[in-house]
Amino acid sequence: MEHSAEASRRIARISSHLQPPSSQMEETSLLRRSNCRSKGGAPGFKVAILGAAGGIGQPLALLMKMNPLVSVLHLYDVVNTPGVTADISHMDTGAVVRGFLGQSQLESALTGMDLVIIPAGVPRKPGMTRDDLFNINAGIVRTLCEGIAKWCPNAIVNLISNPVNSTVPIAAEVFKQAGIYDPKHLLGVTTLDVVRANTFVAEVLGIDPREVNVPVVGGHAGVTILPLLSQVNPPCSFTSEEIRYLTDRIQNGGTEVVEAKAGAGSATLSMAFAAAKFADACLRGLRGDAGIVECSFVASEVTELPFFASKVRLGRSGAEEIFPLGPLNEFERAGLEKAKKELTESIQKGVSFIRK
Numbered sequence: 001m002e003h004s005a006e007a008s009r010r011i012a013r014i015s016s017h018l019q020p021p022s023s024q025m026e027e028t029s030l031l032r033r034s035n036c037r038s039k040g041g042a043p044g045f046k047v048a049i050l051g052a053a054g055g056i057g058q059p060l061a062l063l064m065k066m067n068p069l070v071s072v073l074h075l076y077d078v079v080n081t082p083g084v085t086a087d088i089s090h091m092d093t094g095a096v097v098r099g100f101l102g103q104s105q106l107e108s109a110l111t112g113m114d115l116v117i118i119p120a121g122v123p124r125k126p127g128m129t130r131d132d133l134f135n136i137n138a139g140i141v142r143t144l145c146e147g148i149a150k151w152c153p154n155a156i157v158n159l160i161s162n163p164v165n166s167t168v169p170i171a172a173e174v175f176k177q178a179g180i181y182d183p184k185h186l187l188g189v190t191t192l193d194v195v196r197a198n199t200f201v202a203e204v205l206g207i208d209p210r211e212v213n214v215p216v217v218g219g220h221a222g223v224t225i226l227p228l229l230s231q232v233n234p235p236c237s238f239t240s241e242e243i244r245y246l247t248d249r250i251q252n253g254g255t256e257v258v259e260a261k262a263g264a265g266s267a268t269l270s271m272a273f274a275a276a277k278f279a280d281a282c283l284r285g286l287r288g289d290a291g292i293v294e295c296s297f298v299a300s301e302v303t304e305l306p307f308f309a310s311k312v313r314l315g316r317s318g319a320e321e322i323f324p325l326g327p328l329n330e331f332e333r334a335g336l337e338k339a340k341k342e343l344t345e346s347i348q349k350g351v352s353f354i355r356k
């Protein structure tokens with residue numbers, strides 16, 4: 001009785017639920033997703049994360065799935081996206097999540113996207129500089145940007161992969177070669193420097209970090225990270241000892257995390273928080289909200305360098321306005337000269353990688 005044909009069919013059905021989920025989950029359920037009544041068409045923006053299975057990518061995927069402005073979330077990586085996608089897709093928030101694995105699925109991952117966030121690439125280990133990542137990450141960023149140029153040429157791009165001071169110029173050159181470059185669409189993510197600066201300044205002042213806003217300009221590596229402590233909001237003053245301590249801690253915040261992780265990578269959780277904050281600002285800008293201002297490493301005429309991080313106003317077409325640096329004190333002017341010297345080389349290295 002128990003071994004009737006019907007019982008065998010039931011067992012087969014149950015075990016089909018236990019198979020590892022595919023990226024779309026369609027093979028594993030009796031009711032296929034395509035047969036569900038959901039139209040998956042809630043209003044909102046379509047966002048892709050490239051490198052979504054990594055240390056930053058996973059918590060960033062979680063945070064973007066929680067963002068009410070996101071209607072569709074595409075998770076792309078060269079490994080492990082089926083598991084990450086199955087996991088994130090069970091969150092009862094609005095965004096529909098789809099996973100994509102490997103180069104052959106890059107086209108589907110990118111087609112129709114409004115915003116592409118790129119944390120793909122290798123992180124630092126103790127003793128390394130961000131520039132030591134160039135040889136591996138430059139090629140990864142080039143390939144992914146070639147895909148963006150082909151399949152979502154109008155998307156806003158948030159570039160996280162290090163060295164940001166070189167990967168943003170690489171992306172710009174790829175887009176120029178493809179004939180689709182719009183400088184307003186390409187934004188290097190330096191939000192973690194601002195997030196750290198707000199935290200460390202708040203600690204020194206003994207106030208809530210959510211009430212602090214520190215502009216951080218220049219770039220995203222060592223001395224190119226230039227906190228403008230004379231322009232902190234709310235206005236405040238520091239002793240010269242506090243200025244030296246804060247500048248050093250903000251410039252070396254990344255290294256502080258790399259050393260504490262002792263070989264297990266660099267900042268991932270605070271970075272996912274910062275990237276989600278910046279992506280949300282970009283989406284609010286795309287929606288047409290007024291007065292959205294964030295620091296970002298963008299094509300710029302604020303200095304004589306072709307790229308520079310400073311405050312930008314985000315709008316429907318991306319980085320719509322780039323604000324000048326404002327008055328700097330003597331300490332900051334000296335810091336600016338050091339930052340520009342290193343930035344010039346990093347930018348040139350990125351440009352040459354594509355033009356060579």
Ligand SMILES: NC(=O)c1ccc[n+]([C@@H]2O[C@H](COP(=O)([O-])OP(=O)(O)OC[C@H]3O[C@@H](n4cnc5c(N)ncnc54)[C@H](O)[C@@H]3O)[C@@H](O)[C@H]2O)c1
Pocket residue numbers: 050051052053054055056057076077078079119120121122123124133137140143144159160161162163164189190191192193220265266267268271
């Ligand atoms: N801009 C910033 O402030 C900031 C902060 C922290 C880390 N980062 C940088 O972000 C990058 C990622 O850091 P992480 O800790 O998440 O590293 P990770 O190694 O944990 O994750 C990187 C992910 O990228 C994926 N990947 C590799 N090649 C790929 C490709 N061709 N296409 C798609 N995905 C690919 C890997 O499979 C992996 O899942 C590093 O370069 C790191 O230095 C930048």
Ligand SMILES: O=C(O)C[C@H](O)C(=O)O
Pocket residue numbers: 123124130162192220253254255257258266267
């Ligand atoms: O420091 C790193 O290598 C990662 C990142 O750029 C950071 O600032 O934390």
